[in-house]
Amino acid sequence: MHYPFWDQPIGYGVLMAVIAVFHVFVSHFAIGGGLYLVVNEHLARRDGDMARLAFLEKLSKFFAMVTLVAGALTGVGIWFVIGLLAPAATEALIHNYVWGWATEWTFFVVEIAAAMLYFYGWKRLTAKAHLTLGWIYFGAAWLSLAVINGILTFMLTPGRWLVTGDFWQGFFNPTYWPSLVLRTGVCVMLAGLYALLVASRLEAGDFKARTVRQAAGWAVVGLAVTALAQAWYWKAIPAAVTARALETMPTPVRAIVLSLWLAAALGAGVLALVVLAPRRFGTAAALAFMALGMAWFGAFEWSRESLRKPYILAGYMYGNGAEVAQTATYQREGFLPQITFRTGDDGADLFRHACRSCHTLDGYKALRPALAGADRAYLVALVQGAHLLRGNMPPFLGTPREAELIADHLYQRTDHRSLAEIYRIDGLALGRRAYDLRCGKCHAVGTASDKAKSLAGQSAEDLSGMLDMASSLGEGMPAYTGDAAERKALVAYLQTLGQGGKP
Amino acid sequence: MTLPDYHFISAPLWLVTALHLLTLTLHLAAMSCLLGGTLIALWTGARKAWPAPDAAGFARVLPAATAATVSLGVAPLLFLQLVYPRQVYAATIVSGWFWLAVIGAVITAYYAFYRTSFQAHRTGRVSLGLLALAALGLLYTSLVYSSVFALAEQPALLRALYAKDQSGWVWNPAAGAYGLRWLHMVLGALTVGGFFVSVLGRKSPAMAATGRAAFVGGMAAAAAVGFLYLISLDADLGAYMRTPAMPVLVVSLALSLAALHFHAKKHFGLSGLCLFLSVFGMVYMRHVLRLVRLQGSFDLAAWRVAPQWSPFLLFLVCFLLMLGVLVWMAKLFFRPDEDVTEA
Numbered sequence: 015m016h017y018p019f020w021d022q023p024i025g026y027g028v029l030m031a032v033i034a035v036f037h038v039f040v041s042h043f044a045i046g047g048g049l050y051l052v053v054n055e056h057l058a059r060r061d062g063d064m065a066r067l068a069f070l071e072k073l074s075k076f077f078a079m080v081t082l083v084a085g086a087l088t089g090v091g092i093w094f095v096i097g098l099l100a101p102a103a104t105e106a107l108i109h110n111y112v113w114g115w116a117t118e119w120t121f122f123v124v125e126i127a128a129a130m131l132y133f134y135g136w137k138r139l140t141a142k143a144h145l146t147l148g149w150i151y152f153g154a155a156w157l158s159l160a161v162i163n164g165i166l167t168f169m170l171t172p173g174r175w176l177v178t179g180d181f182w183q184g185f186f187n188p189t190y191w192p193s194l195v196l197r198t199g200v201c202v203m204l205a206g207l208y209a210l211l212v213a214s215r216l217e218a219g220d221f222k223a224r225t226v227r228q229a230a231g232w233a234v235v236g237l238a239v240t241a242l243a244q245a246w247y248w249k250a251i252p253a254a255v256t257a258r259a260l261e262t263m264p265t266p267v268r269a270i271v272l273s274l275w276l277a278a279a280l281g282a283g284v285l286a287l288v289v290l291a292p293r294r295f296g297t298a299a300a301l302a303f304m305a306l307g308m309a310w311f312g313a314f315e316w317s318r319e320s321l322r323k324p325y326i327l328a329g330y331m332y333g334n335g336a337e338v339a340q341t342a343t344y345q346r347e348g349f350l351p352q353i354t355f356r357t358g359d360d361g362a363d364l365f366r367h368a369c370r371s372c373h374t375l376d377g378y379k380a381l382r383p384a385l386a387g388a389d390r391a392y393l394v395a396l397v398q399g400a401h402l403l404r405g406n407m408p409p410f411l412g413t414p415r416e417a418e419l420i421a422d423h424l425y426q427r428t429d430h431r432s433l434a435e436i437y438r439i440d441g442l443a444l445g446r447r448a449y450d451l452r453c454g455k456c457h458a459v460g461t462a463s464d465k466a467k468s469l470a471g472q473s474a475e476d477l478s479g480m481l482d483m484a485s486s487l488g489e490g491m492p493a494y495t496g497d498a499a500e501r502k503a504l505v506a507y508l509q510t511l512g513q514g515g516k517p
Numbered sequence: 518m519t520l521p522d523y524h525f526i527s528a529p530l531w532l533v534t535a536l537h538l539l540t541l542t543l544h545l546a547a548m549s550c551l552l553g554g555t556l557i558a559l560w561t562g563a564r565k566a567w568p569a570p571d572a573a574g575f576a577r578v579l580p581a582a583t584a585a586t587v588s589l590g591v592a593p594l595l596f597l598q599l600v601y602p603r604q605v606y607a608a609t610i611v612s613g614w615f616w617l618a619v620i621g622a623v624i625t626a627y628y629a630f631y632r633t634s635f636q637a638h639r640t641g642r643v644s645l646g647l648l649a650l651a652a653l654g655l656l657y658t659s660l661v662y663s664s665v666f667a668l669a670e671q672p673a674l675l676r677a678l679y680a681k682d683q684s685g686w687v688w689n690p691a692a693g694a695y696g697l698r699w700l701h702m703v704l705g706a707l708t709v710g711g712f713f714v715s716v717l718g719r720k721s722p723a724m725a726a727t728g729r730a731a732f733v734g735g736m737a738a739a740a741a742v743g744f745l746y747l748i749s750l751d752a753d754l755g756a757y758m759r760t761p762a763m764p765v766l767v768v769s770l771a772l773s774l775a776a777l778h779f780h781a782k783k784h785f786g787l788s789g790l791c792l793f794l795s796v797f798g799m800v801y802m803r804h805v806l807r808l809v810r811l812q813g814s815f816d817l818a819a820w821r822v823a824p825q826w827s828p829f830l831l832f833l834v835c836f837l838l839m840l841g842v843l844v845w846m847a848k849l850f851f852r853p854d855e856d857v858t859e860a
Contacts, residue, residue, distance in 0.1 A: 017606055018675075020613040021683035082580075083627045086587060091620040097598070098613050098685075101606035105598070106523040112599050113527060113828035116536075116592065120832070120839040123588045127843055130581055131850045143849050150842065179521030181825045330520055339520040355607070355679045366683075 015335060017101040018355040019366040025378025026099045026371050033095050037088035038315060039204070039308060042197065044081035045155045046205030048129070050232065051077065052148035059141050065221050071136045073212060078133040086126060099371065102335040103326045111165050114185065121158035125151060159201075160194060167193045170322050171251060176329050189250045196243035200311055203236025207300075207307045210284075214300035223292040230288040233303070237281050241274070244314065251321065255328070259321050261462040262406055266320030273313035280306040324401070324408040332408035334371045344411035361423030364416050368397075372407070375427060385424060387433040387451055393421035395492030396455065402490045404458040432497055440499075445507025448500045456491075459511075466511040477505045526599065527825040530817060537596035538804060542797045544589040545702075546709060549796075551582040552659065553710015555652045557731050561723075562645045571721045573637035578717065579630040579651075587623065601669065601807075604815065608669035611678055613685025616665055619658050626654030659706075660699055664688065667695035670810040697746035701739055705799070708735035712776070712792055716785050732780065736773055753809050762805040769798030 022029075051074055058066035096104045108115065128151035135144050164185035168175065175184030209229035216222040248256065248270070260267055283303060287295060326333045336344065344352070353363050375382045385393065397417040401409035410417055429436055433447045457465045469477065481501060485493035496504065526533060558575055561567050567575075598605055609616045629651035637643050668675055668689040678687050689695065711731025718724020750757060757763075772795035779788035808817060 016603060018610045018679040019683060020610045020685045022613065022685050079628075079631065082584060083624060083631070086584075087620055087624050087627065090587065090591065090623075091617075093594075094609075094617055094620060097606050098610055098617065101602070101610065105602040105606065108595065108599050108602070109523045109525060109527065110521075112595065113825060113832045115595055116832045117828070117835045119588075119592050119595065120835040122591065124839050124842050126584050126588050127846060130584060131846055135850060139850065147846060147849070150846065176520060181527075181828050339522070355676060357680045357683065 015102070015349060015352040015367050016354045017335075019363075019370065020098050021366060021370065023374060023377060025374045028378045030095060030099060033088060033091050035312060035315070037085070037092050039311070040080060040085040040088060041159075042201045042311075043204045043208060044077075044085045045152070045159055045198075046201030046203070046232075046236070047077050047081070047208060048148070048152040048155050049202065050205040050209055051132075052145060052152055054228075055145060055148060059145070066225075069212075069216075069221075069225070073209075074133050074136070078129055082126060082129055082133075086122075089122075100326055100335065102337070103331055106327060106331060107165060107169075110179075110181065110184065111168075113181075114161055114165055118158045118161040121154045121161065125154035125158060128154060156198070156201075159197060163194045163197060164190055169326065170318060170328055171255075172328055172330060188252070189247055192243050192247035192250050196240050196247055196314075199236045199239030199241075199243055201236070203233050203240060203307060204311075206230065206232025206234070206236055206284075207304045210295075211297070211300040211304055214295050214297045218293050222295070226292040226295050227288050230284045230292075233284050233307070234281055234288075237277055237284075237307075241277050241281075244270075244274075255321060258406075262404070263320060263323065264461060266317040269313045269317040269320070273310050273317070276306055276310040276313065280310060323406040334368055334408055336368075336408060336411055341411055345413070348413040348416050349411070350416065359423075360416075361419040364412065364420050365423045368410060368412065368420060369400075381424065382428055384455075385451075386429040386436050387431070387447075388425075388428065389430065389495050390421055390425045391495045392452065392492055393424050394418055395490075397421050397424075399456065399490040399492065402463075403455045404461065404463075433500055441503060442507055442510070444500065445503035445505075445510075448496060448504040449507050452492075452494070452496060452504070469508050469511050472509070474505050474509065477508050481505070522821075525821045525823040527823060528829050529822060529824065530600075530820060533596055533600060534804070537593055537600070538797065538800050540589065540596065541593035542793065542800045544586065544593050545705075545796055545800065546793060547582060547585040547589050548655075548659075549706035549709030550713040551579065551586050551710075552652070552655045552703070553706040553708065553731065553735070554582065554713050555579065555648060555655065555710075556707060557710055557714050557727060558643070559645060559648050559652055561727050562643055562648065566727060567718075567723050568721065569641055569643075571718060571724050572643045573641050575714070575717060575724070576630075576637040576643045576648075577634045580627070580634050583623075583627050583630050587627075600817070600820070601815070604669040604672065604811065605666075607672075607675055607679075608665045610685065611668065611675060611687045612661070612665050612689065615661050615686075615688060619661050622654040622657045626651040626658075629654070656703070659702060663695045663699035663702065664692075667691070667698065670694075670807055672811070672814045693749060697742055697749055701742045701746055704735050704739035704742055705796070706735075707731050708739055709792060709796070711735050712780065712789065715780070716789070719783075719785070729780070733777065736777065740770070740773070750806075753806070756809045756812070757806060760805045760809065762802045765798045765801050765805075769795040769802070772798065 051070055054066065055070055057063070058070065128147050132144065132147045132151055135147060139147070164187070167189040168184045168187050171188045172184050173187040174180070175187065206229050210226065210233060213222060213225040213229050216225060280303060283299075283306070287299065322328055324333055325331060326335070329338060331337050336349075340352070349364055349367060350356075350360060353367055356363055369381070373379045373381050385396075388396070394417055396403065397410050397420045398414070399410075400407045410420075412420075433451065434440055434444055437444075437447060439447060453465070457463045459466065469480075472480070478501065480487070481494040481504070484491055494501070554575070558567075558572065562572060629647045633644050633647045633651070636647075668678075668691075671691065671694065674689075674691060678690075708731070711728045711733070713728070715725050715728025715732060718728055747754065747757075772791045776788045776791035776795065779785075779791060
């Protein structure tokens with residue numbers, strides 16, 4: 015809250031994802047590709063295989079372009095972006111881990127220099143010198159992963175650091191090793207998939223068959239290592255976090271399941287290929303494998319990010335930059351005194367710092383459509399009960415007055431005609447809408463807070479009576495403030511819930 | 518449970534400052550070779566003043582210079598963010614889009630350099646269009662850096678700008694505070710670039726001559742603009758005069774002249790050393806000016822220092838290893854080899 019807020023329309027999640035996804039692929043590829051090049055250069059030189067050497071030299075040009083330029087600069091790009099989107103978290107990380115980053119930087123410099131010399135040195139250097147440079151490149155690249163991995167895993171599982179503040183305890187945190195093995199596997203897998211893609215364009219023949227078979231081997235070994243490490247990784251996350259994820263966030267858990275299916279499909283596909291048709295292997299298949307591999311890894315990264323919710327630094331800082339250690343201060347004095355950069359519109363400032371880092375009004379995780387038809391009292395309840403809503407949001411830690419300011423800010427920007435008017439619906443359709451707006455945000459169907467069971471079999475009168483005393487049903491459960499027509503439709507819809515949601 | 522507090526610096530301030538200034542000097546030296554060299558190559562290219570093989574040879578150095586500039590830029594930005602997070606993040610956020618566009622500009626320049634270098638290798642000719650594109654990317658980047666980091670030194674302005682516009686499309690309007698400073702940096706780059714060109718082209722009369730001209734002319738112009746900038750500080754000038762920056766200025770000027778002197782005598786190593794030290798002096802003066810400007814809103818000494826010695830030691834060892842490996846690899850690459858053909 016000490017920072018200005020970058021109020022851009024794209025949405026923080028989208029911006030971060032675009033750059034991060036790209037960088038994550040490129041950087042893992044850079045490591046695996048380096049290993050692939052040196053190992054194969056070693057084999058080719060040992061066997062005096064000139065065809066393969068020429069192939070590798072060509073490969074290394076593309077490789078150098080991608081890693082030296084795109085890899086390095088998107089890395090810097092992520093750093094720029096996190097400073098813009100999450101300055102407080104970046105600040106906290108840098109203060110704790112500046113020497114980690116500085117160490118990583120030394121590896122980065124060696125990696126870049128070695129990659130250049132390797133690329134320019136195919137003809138200039140002796141075989142031995144060239145190979146040595148290749149190994150230095152790979153070693154430095156992998157070491158820089160090993161360092162960054164400590165900081166990245168710290169964000170999800172800071173472990174004992176939360177108590178001691180000790181650098182090494184935070185660095186070698188519970189998920190450090192599984193994550194390192196997993197990422198190393200990913201590097202190898204991506205290298206294999208990329209080599210498959212290049213090999214698919216070779217002329218059919220023995221050389222192609224050999225190259226395809228070998229590249230497939232890399233992909234499958236990398237994938238196997240990764241899949242095993244993922245199970246280990248999941249176990250290493252504190253049980254409370256995984257349990258809560260299973261309970262409240264079906265999405266990332268689904269992503270993990272999905273990613274396992276993708277991995278299986280990928281593995282099966284690649285194996286089938288090696289056995290069946292290494293010679294005729296075409297580019298379309300190679301591209302499909304590449305896409306599967308990326309989808310798999312993307313799903314993993316996404317679930318990792320989601321598991322961390324509502325935090326950006328688990329147990330330490332919320333996604334909107336609010337600090338856990340400051341909870342009492344916020345609750346006593348509110349957010350406003352902490353917000354250093356003010357615009358004169360307190361509601362807007364509060365909304366930005368409390369909600370806007372995850373939501374937009376109309377784009378990504380849009381609130382305007384989600385809140386259409388809501389009245390002011392209900393909005394106040396939603397802000398104050400933010401942690402109860404689906405999505406594992408941070409609690410709103412400001413004062414009640416500030417919750418009202420945020421609600422007013424939203425109320426002025428949303429449609430507050432009745433749901434029937436906005437969507438031109440009635441009957442059960444209206445009831446379902448009313449449920450989405452007034453109940454489903456907290457009691458999402460199919461999650462642990464699904465109330466279908468406790469509502470089943472009740473009469474319309476009972477249900478209406480329940481709505482009358484809604485605010486006494488539980489801490490944070492809002493009073494029912496919708497109009498009469500909406501209430502009638504909602505009650506009718508609630509009666510269908512006991513039958514599994516089907517009228 | 519009390520959570521750890523992150524408001525601390527994990528090494529003595531002098532150490533962090535020394536590392537910051539040292540790595541920034543290295544970055545600026547590489548950047549100046551790159552930017553100055555590119556501007557010179559454009560200028561001579563337009564007049565066809567260099568023999569084609571020389572120009573092509575020079576173009577082939579540019580990707581490596583870009584890699585050096587980028588890699589060496591990471592460390593000083595890290596230390597800057599460590600010590601001045603409140604100022605730096607705030608300024609980058611207010612100018613968010615311009616700041617982010619730097620990544621695009623540098624990627625563009627980088628690819629343009631690679632293309633130029635591959636083309637030069639294949640055809641023996643240098644594409645002026647690509648060079649100009651790259652130069653544009655670099656100039657944009659340098660201008661954004663100057664304006665954003667100047668904004669970081671003006672907390673009151675920063676607040677006022679943010680209150681009016683939160684979109685990240687704010688360009689620092691106080692051009693007086695950074696226009697001359699930026700120009701001084703670009704001219705400095707031309708100076709260092711001139712030195713770089715003259716040393717690389719020491720066997721080519723044409724290259725050596727342009728390099729020398731840019732070295733001498735750039736230095737004179739940079740000194741003049743630097744002087745104007747100093748005067749333009751008005752309100753801060755008094756305070757600035759009372760800091761150690763003034764004696765450093767005198768020493769830096771002397772070092773610059775010494776660099777010219779040794780260069781004329783063809784003692785390139787000594788000349789380069791003097792030039793590097795004078796850039797270091799400039800970096801130091803810049804640092805002092807920042808502190809003067811931030812007086813009242815920021816006190817360096819207020820940081821809680823809680824050293825993390827073992828990670829620092831790890832860094833130090835890796836840093837020394839890095840230097841060793843870099844030197845060793847360069848030796849390997851550049852030694853006159855038995856079975857060398859051509860790269």
